[in-house]
Amino acid sequence: MDTSDNMDLTPIIQELYAALDGKVTEEILRKELEKYLVTYKTGVTIAKDSIIRKYRNNRQSGTALNNTAVTKKIAELEGTEMIVTVVAKMIFVEKKDVVIKNVPKTIISGIAADDTGTAPFTIWSDMGDFQKGQVYTFKNAYTRTYKDQVQINVGIRGKVEPNDEVHFDLPNSSANGTSGGISSATDMAIGDITEQTKNLNVKGVVSEIQSRTINVKGEEKTVWGGIIADQSGKVQFTSWNDFGLKEGETLYVKNAYIRAWRGIPQLNMGDRTTVERIEESITAVGSGPTKKTVEDVMKVGGGLDLSITGTIVDIRTGSGLIKRCPNCNRSVLNNTCAQHGEVEPVLDLRLKLTVDDGTGAISVIINRADTEKITGMTLDQAINLSKEKGDMNIVANKMGSTLLMKKITVTGNIMSDDFGPQMNARTAEIGSTDVIAEAEELYKEVEGSL
Numbered sequence: 001m002d003t004s005d006n007m008d009l010t011p012i013i014q015e016l017y018a019a020l021d022g023k024v025t026e027e028i029l030r031k032e033l034e035k036y037l038v039t040y041k042t043g044v045t046i047a048k049d050s051i052i053r054k055y056r057n058n059r060q061s062g063t064a065l066n067n068t069a070v071t072k073k074i075a076e077l078e079g080t081e082m083i084v085t086v087v088a089k090m091i092f093v094e095k096k097d098v099v100i101k102n103v104p105k106t107i108i109s110g111i112a113a114d115d116t117g118t119a120p121f122t123i124w125s126d127m128g129d130f131q132k133g134q135v136y137t138f139k140n141a142y143t144r145t146y147k148d149q150v151q152i153n154v155g156i157r158g159k160v161e162p163n164d165e166v167h168f169d170l171p172n173s174s175a176n177g178t179s180g181g182i183s184s185a186t187d188m189a190i191g192d193i194t195e196q197t198k199n200l201n202v203k204g205v206v207s208e209i210q211s212r213t214i215n216v217k218g219e220e221k222t223v224w225g226g227i228i229a230d231q232s233g234k235v236q237f238t239s240w241n242d243f244g245l246k247e248g249e250t251l252y253v254k255n256a257y258i259r260a261w262r263g264i265p266q267l268n269m270g271d272r273t274t275v276e277r278i279e280e281s282i283t284a285v286g287s288g289p290t291k292k293t294v295e296d297v298m299k300v301g302g303g304l305d306l307s308i309t310g311t312i313v314d315i316r317t318g319s320g321l322i323k324r325c326p327n328c329n330r331s332v333l334n335n336t337c338a339q340h341g342e343v344e345p346v347l348d349l350r351l352k353l354t355v356d357d358g359t360g361a362i363s364v365i366i367n368r369a370d371t372e373k374i375t376g377m378t379l380d381q382a383i384n385l386s387k388e389k390g391d392m393n394i395v396a397n398k399m400g401s402t403l404l405m406k407k408i409t410v411t412g413n414i415m416s417d418d419f420g421p422q423m424n425a426r427t428a429e430i431g432s433t434d435v436i437a438e439a440e441e442l443y444k445e446v447e448g449s450l
């Protein structure tokens with residue numbers, strides 16, 4: 001197989017550049033191409049296909065496409081921007097304190113408007129106080145679409161600054177219309193709940209429940225947490241009052257509300273919530289994982305115990321043989337832990353994959369046991385191999401050439417952060433289809449017929 005050593009890559013780079021509408025620089029394309037051809041030793045067809053798939057969806061940002069945020073009007077937002085600047089007036093804004101898994105967090109959400117339209121926004125950390133009616137520049141934001149509506153998000157890379165130079169004459173409908181605040185509770189199927197859901201009523205079966213004691217402003221308080229499910233899905237709940245909930249009960253919960261933590265919606269039962277026991281027979285989804293597409297997951301932002309099947313299109317940095325701090329288990333570089341200083345690291349195996357199922361791409365982290373299983377390389381073998389070659393990267397490269405373009409089914413919880421959805425896989429199975437062999441086969445056939 002040809003490699004870049006004796007091959008002019010320029011025509012392929014130009015082809016890729018055109019195929020990706022000029023959104024990825026030629027420099028990045030050259031690096032990517034070299035990675036596939038030289039490091040993973042794939043053929044040209046596979047390399048091209050992988051790169052196009054990787055950048056086409058443009059949802060995960062393993063590699064930032066473009067570090068300069070373009071400025072767009074709200075009506076121009078597509079819901080897929082990874083980095084974008086928007087100048088808009090906050091026509092509604094509120095701070096929300098959320099406490100999930102004992103971690104308190106303040107987020108800010110509201111409605112932004114410019115002279116072309118309105119969009120809900122969420123600032124994922126407490127960046128200060130914002131004034132209703134003030135125009136702000138939402139710098140380095142990203143967007144998502146939910147129910148055909150574009151949402152503006154500001155994560156750790158973003159900033160929101162007052163902008164006194166711009167004034168908008170807003171149409172009355174957008175200035176007075178959507179409040180984004182209180183919405184009346186309606187009945188919902190659990191599978192339709194998203195992180196944007198506010199008040200709701202649900203019917204479902206309690207499939208797990210446990211109580212725990214938390215400390216609220218110096219006082220001990222008992223809360224109940226568990227899982228409630230119907231035929232469409234399941235959701236974690238937290239009950240802040242004692243409703244005497246028991247496993248196996250079928251409930252009609254009214255006036256509950258949703259708070260999301262890293263993209264996973266959580267059902268909260270608070271002071272305004274009522275709980276009725278009902279006779280209705282509800283078949284709750286099984287205990288197995290729920291099969292989803294990446295597109296489904298993107299709409300919700302995350303979820304519990306999901307199953308995704310797709311193609312491995314990238315082995316990301318941080319895969320293969322890695323070093324961990326013996327105290328906190330964080331991965332460390334140069335034997336230095338951010339928290340514990342210089343340490344004698346413990347070696348481990350891990351994979352960070354980009355998996356594309358045709359509807360989108362998701363980042364998947366795979367633990368040592370499953371990494372050993374799907375690559376056929378044990379930790380000891382990996383250590384020996386890296387000693388032999390004097391290079392730890394050899395392990396990730398070898399794993400890359402085994403796994404790239406293979407079909408994989410992964411299950412686990414999916415959470416979202418600035419970089420899009422990520423799954424910590426509980427299980428990983430490689431499919432029997434050898435995509436590389438299939439594609440090479442097809443390529444030979446096509447070439448042969450020319």
Ligand SMILES: [Zn+2]
Nearest residue numbers: 325328337340
């Ligand atoms: Zn540490």
